Amino acid sequence: MADLRSLALLRNDPHEAKKLLRDAEKGDVDAQYAAGLIYAEGRGVEQNDALSYFWLTLAHEQGDEDATLLLAVVAVNMSQENYECALEILQKYRSGEFHHGVPSSVQ
Numbered sequence: 440m441a442d443l444r445s446l447a448l449l450r451n452d453p454h455e456a457k458k459l460l461r462d463a464e465k466g467d468v469d470a471q472y473a474a475g476l477i478y479a480e481g482r483g484v485e486q487n488d489a490l491s492y493f494w495l496t497l498a499h500e501q502g503d504e505d506a507t508l509l510l511a512v513v514a515v516n517m518s519q520e521n522y523e524c525a526l527e528i529l530q531k532y533r534s535g536e537f538h539h540g541v542p543s544s545v546q
Contacts, residue, residue, distance in 0.1 A: 455483055463541075471494050472505055474494035475493075475506060476491075476509065488518070493532070493541070496510060
């Protein structure tokens with residue numbers, strides 16, 4: 440389980456964000472939710488709706504109710520282009536295309 444106590448500090452600490460993303464990649468549901476949150480708000484990473492949607496979807500699929508709520512907010516506010524990008528990331532992730540981890544940014 441990810442240590443989310445430092446989440447409040449992530450806005451100014453990309454190093455903490457990287458550690459959190461490593462835990463998210465390992466399937467930690469708390470870290471996946473937090474990854475969605477930091478990408479939604481740009482805490483320690485560049486704000487990115489597609490990556491936020493991606494991580495929140497993974498947490499949602501593991502039953503995280505907070506992720507489900509935030510996912511709805513992100514989805515309503517994202518562009519069609521970002522939505523399609525998020526779906527592409529999910530497809531690549533599920534097909535095993537990310538051999539060296541999930542991308543930390545997308546075009």
